[in-house]
Amino acid sequence: MKEDIRLLQTAASALNFSAGPADGLWGPKTRAGLQALRDAHQGRWGDSVLEIGRALIGLGYLAEGPLSRVWTPELDRALGALIAADGLPRSGAVTEPAPQRAGPVLRPGHGNRLYQGRAGHLVQLFVIHTTATPTGWGQGRSNAELFAEIRRWHMDKGWRDIGYHGVIFPDGEVIEGRPWGEIGAHAIGHNAGSLGYSMVPVRTIARMARAEDFYTDATLSAMRTVIVRACARTPITRIAGHNEFAAKLCPGFPVRPEDWAPAGWA
8 A cells, every 4th residue: 555655646746736745644734735636637737647546456446457658537437536535445455565485486475466368367477578778879869769769679570569467767767568457478488367567677687697787776676666565456476577588688687576575475
């Protein structure tokens, strides 16, 4: 719950509505800021609107499904319901990760489930990727422009959309790709039932090294935040690098789940 409230506070601030400090705590300032945002929703759009939708899904006020970067009546109703409930999650939404019994499997102790595709594949795998772009790639261009280029690369392969569920940039910005309820195209043989996020490195990856050798602290922190959100939405039992499934350097370092999983999962 705390991370979802923080997402709402951050998104509201990005849309020029003060909802208090981004501390994940619901209070009068957060309520007032979100109420003001809802009252002035006309014309609101962009990645911040997408983040509001994801937060409301996490809090149980929206059903999992494709989200829009444009303000919708469904989003309006869901935010209104959250405000009316004074920030409390709906029954079944996760508030805090439950303690995990001793064991090697990363399994959150909640009943939330996320399924992908018509066959309903349960999402249990999170795959970390790199865009494998060289030093200086994208200099002078916005993250949105770079995201559009990555998407174009994937569509040039004949795919109907970007293969990742999201891309994380050096400044820590996360631009969402395919909806979580949709099967991605990021790890051959492991796409169904997985989420794949890719990080943009600041240095060319030519060998295996440490994550810190290629990515900024902001990027790594944002990736951990995405993984926390994923673990709260569905029972992620494995966090892996793309190199575990293919003869690739991607993401440029060995992924140890204990370095990425939220507290209580390991």
